[in-house]
Amino acid sequence: MIEFQQLTKSYGSFDAVKNLSMQVGRGEVFGFLGPNGAGKTTTIRMMMGILVPTFGRVLIHGHDCHLDPAEVKRHVGYLPDIPIFYDFLRGREILQFVAEMHGFPKADARARAARMLDAFDLDDEAEEFAVNYSLGMKKKLGLACALIHEPSVLILDEPINGLDPRSTRDVNERLLAEAARGTTIFVSTHLLDMAEKLCDRVGIIHRGALVSTGSVDEVRAAAASTGSLEDVFLKMTDEAAGTLR
Numbered sequence: 001m002i003e004f005q006q007l008t009k010s011y012g013s014f015d016a017v018k019n020l021s022m023q024v025g026r027g028e029v030f031g032f033l034g035p036n037g038a039g040k041t042t043t044i045r046m047m048m049g050i051l052v053p054t055f056g057r058v059l060i061h062g063h064d065c066h067l068d069p070a071e072v073k074r075h076v077g078y079l080p081d082i083p084i085f086y087d088f089l090r091g092r093e094i095l096q097f098v099a100e101m102h103g104f105p106k107a108d109a110r111a112r113a114a115r116m117l118d119a120f121d122l123d124d125e126a127e128e129f130a131v132n133y134s135l136g137m138k139k140k141l142g143l144a145c146a147l148i149h150e151p152s153v154l155i156l157d158e159p160i161n162g163l164d165p166r167s168t169r170d171v172n173e174r175l176l177a178e179a180a181r182g183t184t185i186f187v188s189t190h191l192l193d194m195a196e197k198l199c200d201r202v203g204i205i206h207r208g209a210l211v212s213t214g215s216v217d218e219v220r221a222a223a224a225s226t227g228s229l230e231d232v233f234l235k236m237t238d239e240a241a242g243t244l245r
């Protein structure tokens with residue numbers, strides 16, 4: 001379970017994330033939606049212990065993400081918005097390295113890397129240097145790295161941004177399979193179609209503040225809208241812009 005308690009990140013007088021309080025339950029797929037600059041990546045970086053909160057905290061399975069980041073990482077698989085790898089390691093070597101960093105013995109790490117290459121259809125690129133991977137291949141390799149230790153929580157920053165339709169479908173199917181296994185998934189996106197297909201609940205963040213949370217139907221009802229999630233999103237972020245200004 002993920003628990004946000006008044007999580008805040010300020011840069012001078014500017015609040016990139018303000019007073020974020022909410023919970024994501026075990027096994028839930030939660031879509032964190034917001035327009036560009038809303039505070040999604042800042043929130044996720046605080047969850048991963050990369051940024052220090054100005055105030056408040058976020059807990060994963062009861063562990064404080066800032067005070068106890070190593071324990072959090074044992075439970076979490078993380079896909080950053082722009083996956084970055086050692087350019088001159090090959091796909092297979094990167095996966096094996098990540099598995100070994102998680103403490104698996106060499107032979108197990110090698111077997112896990114092979115399973116992931118197969119699962120993500122990266123076998124043909126396994127011996128290629130990461131620097132030569134396309135964006136779609138990098139996202140798939142990044143997701144494979146996130147999953148290699150079979151985490152109970154996945155934190156994904158824009159996992160299908162920039163992917164072609166086939167890769168998008170592959171990734172969505174993979175995430176649905178993970179959700180079916182009971183993995184908790186916290187996924188940031190501004191692709192509403194993905195949120196509608198995948199998420200049990202969504203939260204809409206705008207200018208650092210949570211403006212709505214609930215199932216897609218609940219969020220739709222709160223916005224007094226009968227339209228698509230896109231209509232609801234545009235209405236909510238427009239109304240919020242008015243009240244937050």
Ligand SMILES: Nc1ncnc2c1ncn2[C@@H]1O[C@H](COP(=O)(O)OP(=O)(O)OP(=O)(O)O)[C@@H](O)[C@H]1O
Nearest residue numbers: 011016034035036037038039040041042043081190
């Ligand atoms: N180091 C920083 N100093 C000052 N402002 C920052 C810093 N990092 C982020 N911000 C600001 O915080 C806000 C939230 O940024 P963030 O990257 O979290 O947005 P986002 O929702 O992930 O956006 P996108 O969908 O475009 O990736 C933005 O206005 C951004 O300019």
